Amino acid sequence: xxxxxxxxxxxxxxxxxxxxxxxxxxxxxxxLGRPVxxxxxxxxxxxxxxxxLEVAREGVLRYEIGGWGAPLGIDFVVDGLAATMILVTSVxxxxxxVYASGYFTDQDRYRFFWPLWLFLWASLHxxxxxxxxxxxxxxxxxxxxSAVALVALTARREALVAAMRYMLAAILGSLFxxxxxxxxxxxxxxxxxxxxxxxxxxxxxxxxxxxxxTVGLLLxxxxxxxxxxxxxxxxxxxSPVSAALSxxxxxxxxxxxxxxxxDVGSPSVAPGTAHLLGVLGSVAIVWGSIQALRQERLxxxxxxxxxxxxxxxxxxxxLVRAGGVAAADAWTGGVFHAxxxxxxxxxMFLAAxxxxxxxxxxxxxxxxxLSRRAPLTAMAxxxxxxxxxxxxxxxxxxxxxxxxxxxxxxxxxxxxVVIVAGGLLAAGYVFRVIGRFLGREEAGDREADTGRSxxxxxxxxxxxxxxxxxxxxxxxxxxxxxxxxxxALVAGIGVTP
Amino acid sequence: xSWHTLALLVAACxxxxxxxxxxxxxxxxGTLRTATGLAGAAATAAAAVACAGSALISAPGxxxxxxxxxxxxxxxxxxxxxxxxxxxxxxxxxLVTTVYATGYMSRSSDxxxxxxxxxxxxxxxxxxxxxxxxxxxxxxxxxxxxxTYPLVVHSGTPAALKGGRTYLNYALPAGAAxxxxxxxxxxxxxxxxxxAGGSLPSSLVQTHAGSLTAIFAxxxxGLGVxxxxxxxxxxxxxxMVAPAPVSAxxxxxxxxxxxxxxxxxxxxxxxxxLGRDLGLIPLLAAVAAFTIIFGSVRALAQDDFxxxxxxxxxxxxxxxxLGVAIGGPLAAAAAIAHLAHHAAMKITMFFTxxxxxxxxxxxxxxxxxxxxxxxxxxxxxxSLAAIGIxxxxxxxxxxxxxxxxxxxxxxxxxxxxxxLGLSSVLNAAYFFPIIGRAWFRxxxxxxxxxxxxxxxxGDLRMVAPLVLTALVGLAMGVLAGAALSPASWAQMVAFLxxxx
Numbered sequence: 001x002x003x004x005x006x007x008x009x010x011x012x013x014x015x016x017x018x019x020x021x022x023x024x025x026x027x028x029x030x031x032l033g034r035p036v037x038x039x040x041x042x043x044x045x046x047x048x049x050x051x052x053l054e055v056a057r058e059g060v061l062r063y064e065i066g067g068w069g070a071p072l073g074i075d076f077v078v079d080g081l082a083a084t085m086i087l088v089t090s091v092x093x094x095x096x097x098v099y100a101s102g103y104f105t106d107q108d109r110y111r112f113f114w115p116l117w118l119f120l121w122a123s124l125h126x127x128x129x130x131x132x133x134x135x136x137x138x139x140x141x142x143x144x145x146s147a148v149a150l151v152a153l154t155a156r157r158e159a160l161v162a163a164m165r166y167m168l169a170a171i172l173g174s175l176f177x178x179x180x181x182x183x184x185x186x187x188x189x190x191x192x193x194x195x196x197x198x199x200x201x202x203x204x205x206x207x208x209x210x211x212x213x214t215v216g217l218l219l220x221x222x223x224x225x226x227x228x229x230x231x232x233x234x235x236x237x238x239s240p241v242s243a244a245l246s247x248x249x250x251x252x253x254x255x256x257x258x259x260x261x262x263d264v265g266s267p268s269v270a271p272g273t274a275h276l277l278g279v280l281g282s283v284a285i286v287w288g289s290i291q292a293l294r295q296e297r298l299x300x301x302x303x304x305x306x307x308x309x310x311x312x313x314x315x316x317x318x319l320v321r322a323g324g325v326a327a328a329d330a331w332t333g334g335v336f337h338a339x340x341x342x343x344x345x346x347x348m349f350l351a352a353x354x355x356x357x358x359x360x361x362x363x364x365x366x367x368x369x370l371s372r373r374a375p376l377t378a379m380a381x382x383x384x385x386x387x388x389x390x391x392x393x394x395x396x397x398x399x400x401x402x403x404x405x406x407x408x409x410x411x412x413x414x415x416x417v418v419i420v421a422g423g424l425l426a427a428g429y430v431f432r433v434i435g436r437f438l439g440r441e442e443a444g445d446r447e448a449d450t451g452r453s454x455x456x457x458x459x460x461x462x463x464x465x466x467x468x469x470x471x472x473x474x475x476x477x478x479x480x481x482x483x484x485x486x487x488a489l490v491a492g493i494g495v496t497p
Numbered sequence: 498x499s500w501h502t503l504a505l506l507v508a509a510c511x512x513x514x515x516x517x518x519x520x521x522x523x524x525x526x527g528t529l530r531t532a533t534g535l536a537g538a539a540a541t542a543a544a545a546v547a548c549a550g551s552a553l554i555s556a557p558g559x560x561x562x563x564x565x566x567x568x569x570x571x572x573x574x575x576x577x578x579x580x581x582x583x584x585x586x587x588x589x590x591x592l593v594t595t596v597y598a599t600g601y602m603s604r605s606s607d608x609x610x611x612x613x614x615x616x617x618x619x620x621x622x623x624x625x626x627x628x629x630x631x632x633x634x635x636x637x638x639x640x641x642x643x644x645t646y647p648l649v650v651h652s653g654t655p656a657a658l659k660g661g662r663t664y665l666n667y668a669l670p671a672g673a674a675x676x677x678x679x680x681x682x683x684x685x686x687x688x689x690x691x692x693a694g695g696s697l698p699s700s701l702v703q704t705h706a707g708s709l710t711a712i713f714a715x716x717x718x719g720l721g722v723x724x725x726x727x728x729x730x731x732x733x734x735x736x737m738v739a740p741a742p743v744s745a746x747x748x749x750x751x752x753x754x755x756x757x758x759x760x761x762x763x764x765x766x767x768x769x770x771l772g773r774d775l776g777l778i779p780l781l782a783a784v785a786a787f788t789i790i791f792g793s794v795r796a797l798a799q800d801d802f803x804x805x806x807x808x809x810x811x812x813x814x815x816x817x818x819l820g821v822a823i824g825g826p827l828a829a830a831a832a833i834a835h836l837a838h839h840a841a842m843k844i845t846m847f848f849t850x851x852x853x854x855x856x857x858x859x860x861x862x863x864x865x866x867x868x869x870x871x872x873x874x875x876x877x878x879x880s881l882a883a884i885g886i887x888x889x890x891x892x893x894x895x896x897x898x899x900x901x902x903x904x905x906x907x908x909x910x911x912x913x914x915x916x917l918g919l920s921s922v923l924n925a926a927y928f929f930p931i932i933g934r935a936w937f938r939x940x941x942x943x944x945x946x947x948x949x950x951x952x953x954x955g956d957l958r959m960v961a962p963l964v965l966t967a968l969v970g971l972a973m974g975v976l977a978g979a980a981l982s983p984a985s986w987a988q989m990v991a992f993l994x995x996x997x
Contacts, residue, residue: 369653371607371610372606372607375520375523375609375610379520386643389669391642391643391672392635392636392639392640393636393639393640397636397639398567398568400676401568401676401680402568404676404677404680405680405684408680408681408684409684416677420673420676420677423673424669424670424673427665427669431662431665434646435650435658435661435662438647438650438653438658439650439653439655439658440653440654440655472636473567473572473636474565474567476565476566476567476568479568
């Protein structure tokens with residue numbers, strides 16, 4: 001068999017194997033980390049793109065590891081959603097890797113960043129490909145543990161405290177989830193999502209299993225009021241890590257949540273619960289934004305913005321219940337929001353990291369006039385802010401368009417009110433920073449500026465922000481990819497009247 | 498690709514590409530940056546004129562189009578006769594303003610940022626002029642909102658930041674209202690294209706009268722802020738903290754006219770006869786008529802030069818809204834023509850205010866005494882534009898008022914003539930004192946002792962543009978009857994809208 005064909009057939013395994021192989025190699029030597037990570041990141045791009053193209057062309061892919069197949073072996077399922085998430089992870093991962101190679105100047109001290117980061121990357125890809133509740137648990141655990149270690153990387157006191165809090169929340173979340181998985185297995189004798197879909201019943205065991213898994217995942221996704229661990233962890237981690245956590249890691253547990261609720265459990269889901277999730281999401285949007293408005297540190301502001309933006313994802317649950325076109329719009333809109341937010345939020349954290357690297361602090365009142373000294377970074381932050389506000393041209397706008405459409409179509413217009421209000425609140429905290437950037441320098445601001453911001457750092461942040469912007473105009477290919485192989489509930493008719 | 502679509506692409510994309518180039522060239526490569534800016538503006542102006550040519554020779558319904566799929570609606574640009582009016586105005590005045598701004602900003606800092614965002618604003622204005630549907634229009638409309646902010650706060654002073662905040666407090670909620678309106682309309686009517694005479698099927702009146710009324714209100718709320726309709730006008734005087742080229746091109750032409758242009762699109766090419774059937778149009782006309790008088794009265798009380806001009810803009814923009822809302826071909830023609838007429842005259846006046854501020858550091862009308870002898874060309878151009886806006890023939894403003902008066906009588910709404918008369922008296926009352934002070938009083942203000950009374954015009958890069966735009970304003974009036982003048986073109990468009 002020619003190499004190209006072999007690669008084509010093994011794509012789902014390769015997207016995991018490349019970073020997974022690179023991780024231990026990066027661990028071997030201090031000088032090895034950076035080049036190995038860059039090679040792995042570059043190799044992931046054609047693989048992820050080819051996988052997305054394959055799904056776009058052929059539809060859902062099934063991959064049996066070792067050729068065994070479910071229920072005996074383990075299956076990978078690549079639908080539009082999985083391909084999208086892998087593509088986004090790969091693109092953002094590459095830019096974070098390039099940024100990190102400029103950010104971590106002290107190679108000895110931060111040598112463990114590279115293997116941990118590659119390991120996190122591989123685990124995320126594995127998570128997106130898993131079609132089995134227990135595999136998902138394993139991947140989730142691997143993601144969480146490498147993420148906790150990455151937060152603690154600087155070994156500064158506040159980082160260690162935040163990492164500890166994060167770890168406790170993560171372990172608790174995993175336990176809840178695992179308990180739910182155990183109940184499912186006991187009751188229905190299978191952990192394969194496709195098998196469970198047919199077998200699951202809305203009885204006490206089924207509902208208890210669902211409740212446990214959901215609480216665990218909500219804790220990991222940091223939905224209000226379970227978000228307490230997120231702002232300190234995301235704000236005190238090194239900036240490339242903050243970007244990866246906010247952009248990708250929280251989306252991992254959210255990914256399992258929508259698979260579970262919308263794909264597997266649709267019949268057994270009580271309507272009130274879906275609305276409860278929507279309400280919690282709405283509160284998260286308002287509460288997170290208000291907290292972001294009140295922060296004094298730039299990275300804390302960005303972290304609270306994540307709390308708010310996660311809220312939008314949960315509007316998906318009540319909106320898909322309407323079925324038909326509204327559900328299809330909500331599904332693509334929700335996933336598109338996750339993608340746009342991932343790009344824009346990583347851009348924001350990377351830009352904030354550059355500010356921190358230059359000034360040695362990230363107090364918002366001390367960033368006056370920075371647009372003059374670091375125009376690319378200010379621009380990256382501002383453009384990423386457009387997506388946070390959900391204004392065109394940005395991916396956030398396209399996502400909100402679809403979610404507002406869904407809420408108007410389903411007659412539940414109050415979600416639209418929340419979405420619009422959330423956009424205005426986001427404008428509040430985004431322009432609070434932009435205004436400072438464009439404003440005058442306070443005495444001493446210029447002296448505090450070391451001027452250290454390698455081109456690689458400034459440009460990667462800008463590239464991510466531009467990516468979020470481009471999605472707002474040329475996002476149609478992605479909008480077409482996301483619904484491929486979507487669960488029956490949200491498959492819709494696809495065409496709006 | 499035919500030259501029709503090429504012109505469309507060049508007109509819409511060049512400003513954005515220019516912006517990227519200007520940002521990349523940065524602060525220090527000034528000469529190259531200026532050359533890039535001028536080349537971009539010239540190419541855009543030429544392409545916009547070519548779009549107008551394309552619209553002129555294409556049969557109705559077969560205008561050049563270019564675009565791609567987005568959200569089942571499409572991101573589509575089209576050169577149609579109404580859109581190209583605004584595109585040509587924005588494109589040509591951008592070229593003139595670039596020359597002016599090169600002089601005005603010659604000692605200023607952050608010029609790369611300034612010219613970059615300026616290009617984005619112009620690109621958004623041209624993009625929304627050429628948008629073929631509401632979604633595309635909205636994308637450019639909000640881009641314009643955002644790209645204007647760095648220009649308003651350009652100086653970075655607390656006063657500028659405060660002006661910027663005021664601007665956002667109006668513009669962002671307006672954008673939200675517009676977004677909801679656009680999405681809602683899309684839900685009940687499908688993709689909303691702009692079609693001469695209105696694109697909504699008349700059957701919707703029976704099924705969705707309530708929704709259509711609410712959507713119309715949302716759209717007017719969203720567009721009315723940029724159009725500075727009372728009571729949504731408060732941001733415009735506050736935004737006068739911006740540098741003069743911004744006030745001139747953006748706050749007299751591109752941004753504010755994006756609002757009135759949007760109203761024209763929605764009223765004439767989306768709602769069409771439905772607006773009258775639902776009883777929405779008379780209400781809009783009443784608001785516009787009130788804004789005309791209100792803006793003029795407020796202008797009387799301003800001593801700050803740019804603020805008086807700003808309130809005059811508030812008043813003049815509503816001429817366009819009123820013309821659209823009267824609902825007859827001649828009145829609509831007046832509105833469309835005034836888009837160009839007011840642009841030429843008001844940009845001249847803001848250029849003047851900026852030139853005077855730069856040359857003799859005068860910002861107040863009470864300090865203008867005797868300036869006519871110090872800067873005769875500058876104040877001459879101002880005077881020409883001012884009496885044009887008042888409506889003295891044969892300058893452009895007269896052509897507008899004539900068409901608007903005839904149109905309102907034709908549509909059986911003679912009360913508009915009274916509004917026009919009152920407004921003209923008020924226009925004269927707030928502009929003639931400026932002319933009087935400049936020409937008929939001796940220089941007794943502080944500027945004379947500091948900057949001398951000898952005749953010096955100032956930077957040629959500022960004087961030449963304002964003389965040119967004043968002459969264009971004059972020519973638009975004198976040649977109003979000629980083929981291809983804004984007034985004739987506007988009548989052609991109006992006939993298309995109202996089916997002859």
